[in-house]
Amino acid sequence: MSLINELGHISAKDAALRLIGAKLTRIYRNRPISGLIVEAEAYDQSDLASHSFKGITPRTSIMFAEAGHAYVYFSYGLHYCFNVVVGPKGEGSAVLIRALEPLDNIESMKQLRSTDNIHNLCNGPAKLCQALAIDKNFYGHNLSLAPLTVNLAKPVSPNEVIWTKRIGIKEPPGTELYWRVALKNSKYLSRP
């Protein structure tokens, strides 16, 4: 089962749900660091808050490419955020990965994040990038290839997750969309 087949023919919102529970693995210094995706947000081209809303630009062009690639962007002068491109080619949709449950090689995460609090390692889009050493070099990376891969798990059932408004979206109508999915009862969310 490939990412393109799984994520290339569904809406951004469905893809966000599909990515919950998936395993994200980063090979760092020959050792795998991994975590389970517990929180995500959907963005597509019809969405005013999406970077792809204004059409193709050099920054966002990868969002219009085939599903299963990485869209990494820099924000607020010091943070990276990691997205998975989804949907049909040319549609400009992506899913922002907002939080992970740490799995393997937690020691390396603690080092990269300079903290010992396991609940503070991956509970935010910029934090998980730091914990997995993801930076701009992964812009456009194919997520079925090392050193950064996404492995889908079996789909979670709808009653295992909650849908909320997205975080950090200030202007309506983007604020009204319930396009953030989170694993219910997870202790590793960016917020309840």
Next chain:
DNA sequence: TTATGGATCTTCT
């Protein structure tokens, strides 16, 4: 070529 503001996190009060 310059100006502006952001899908955030940390630190300090």
Next chain:
DNA sequence: GAAGATCCATAAA
């Protein structure tokens, strides 16, 4: 709870 940090892509000129 509030503000600072501080780079990049975009839009305007």
